[in-house]
Amino acid sequence: MKEELLKGLSEEQIAKVKACKSQEEILALAKEEGIELTDQQLEAVSGGGCSNKPRCPFCQSEYINRIRRVTADDGRPADEMECNNCHAHWNWIQ
Numbered sequence: 001m002k003e004e005l006l007k008g009l010s011e012e013q014i015a016k017v018k019a020c021k022s023q024e025e026i027l028a029l030a031k032e033e034g035i036e037l038t039d040q041q042l043e044a045v046s047g048g049g050c051s052n053k054p055r056c057p058f059c060q061s062e063y064i065n066r067i068r069r070v071t072a073d074d075g076r077p078a079d080e081m082e083c084n085n086c087h088a089h090w091n092w093i094q
Contacts, residue, residue: 008035009035013029013033013035016029016033017029017058018058018088020090021080021089021090021091022072022073022078022090022091022093023057023090024072024073025090026057054079054081054092056081056083056085056086056088056090057088057090058083058086058088058090059083059085059086059088061083061084061085061086063083063084063085064081064082064083064084065081065082065084066079066080066081067079067080067081067082067089068080070091072091072093076093077093078091078092078093079091079092080092
């Protein structure tokens, strides 16, 4: 995970971020914790850019694997992804 994306967070908050399984969970956590995300952090969490190719929301790596098809919390189909770089898991909704 890119350490600059975690700047200013406590160890407890970093652990919570790493436990999140989707971008939506990270955004909800930031709101719950009263954390204002920098533009770089917000872009990393939201996926940023126009590419439809998924990147890891934690370290921005393109080296990721689709584990399986799942249903997101809002009922939309999603892919459970795993990053080969930082080993994070999250749901990617196209």
